[in-house]
Amino acid sequence: MLDQASPTKADLERDVISMLASGDQPMTLEQVRERLGRTVMATTVMAVLNRLLEQGLARCEWVGRSCLYTAAPDRAELAAGRIRAVLDAGGDRRAVLTRFVAMLPPDAERVLIDLLRQGHPELADGR
Incomplete structure (x- = not known):
């Protein structure tokens, strides 16, 4: 998505929420991480997803031991x-x-x- 070597938190949040909003189905943390198309630690992706959940911009539905993330309504x-x-x-x-x-x-x-x-x-x- 981004070409910069070190994206900011805001860049990651924007990319992740855009990805969730344009996705046709819920995604796991690992799917989000893979689709970012760059090396981002799982803990960083988790922190971004948690911030989006806290802001009400994303939703999490637990299926077994995995959380499936989707974009929340605007x-x-x-x-x-x-x-x-x-x-x-x-x-x-x-x-x-x-x-x-x-x-x-x-x-x-x-x-x-x-x-x-x-x-x-x-x-x-x-x-």
Whole structure:
């Protein structure tokens, strides 16, 4: 992937997450290491994978004694999932959404209104 002799941690993270995102199936640590196409110690690859897991950019599914790594959804999808989890946790959805919208800066509120109108054209006339 990279031609430099000594890639930085950021280079390795970028390469690994790109590899996981473009992969058609989960990969083991050793598969990730092999696909990097350079000599990188397994402990270094493990450290990179652990950082990606901590950042929520990768996922690990244990199969037997091996962890299979995949790219996690992007940050927007993760944030949307957290919002959905709060709404699904119970309570008064209308109150939560009302307070959420009230906290939005005007530009974000306009984006939300535009998105709702795109998905619900009947809102365009104020209904």
